[in-house]
Amino acid sequence: MTDSTQTEVLDIFTRTRALLRGHFVLRSGLHSGHYFQCAQVCQDMAAVTRLAELLVARLGKLKFSTVLAPAMGGLVIGQEVARQTRARYIFAEKENNVLVLRRGFKFAPGEPVLIVEDVVTRGGRVVECVNLVRAAGGAPVAVAMLVDRSGGTTRFDVPAVSLLELSFPTYPTDQVPPELAKISIEKPGS
Numbered sequence: 001m002t003d004s005t006q007t008e009v010l011d012i013f014t015r016t017r018a019l020l021r022g023h024f025v026l027r028s029g030l031h032s033g034h035y036f037q038c039a040q041v042c043q044d045m046a047a048v049t050r051l052a053e054l055l056v057a058r059l060g061k062l063k064f065s066t067v068l069a070p071a072m073g074g075l076v077i078g079q080e081v082a083r084q085t086r087a088r089y090i091f092a093e094k095e096n097n098v099l100v101l102r103r104g105f106k107f108a109p110g111e112p113v114l115i116v117e118d119v120v121t122r123g124g125r126v127v128e129c130v131n132l133v134r135a136a137g138g139a140p141v142a143v144a145m146l147v148d149r150s151g152g153t154t155r156f157d158v159p160a161v162s163l164l165e166l167s168f169p170t171y172p173t174d175q176v177p178p179e180l181a182k183i184s185i186e187k188p189g190s
Contacts, residue, residue, distance in 0.1 A: 077116055130157070
């Protein structure tokens, strides 16, 4: 990806107030001074359209017939990627704290599935989706994400692409630096 693309993506996140600074507890339980609130981007459909265009371009000639997104974060970008690629769109949602397919969603045997997520820190929900697709008979072919907070260190057993690879420091609860600990904790939701 070119520097101009990364600059454009970062500008979209900044302009829509999706990149926040403060003291946050992430879904992973880690603390951070930065937070991506992608729901803020999702209010601006022109921004969503552009982010999906850039993400689809990163997929190259990848073949898939279905896009699966985990609720909540991946819903809007997943649907837009599906729309732009003319793929079927479905989503996984939590039931008893586990991602499941509901609402009659099913995969044909071997159906090629692209998993789309907004922000990945450790990749737990993506791994859940990969396993869910396989357990339901589909074939996960790749993961596409807007932001890889791990800076490219999170790995999956399928190819993965992102628009931004950033590595903002994260800290376990017992290792939060004093300057971050002074700031009130926010849990803006994911």
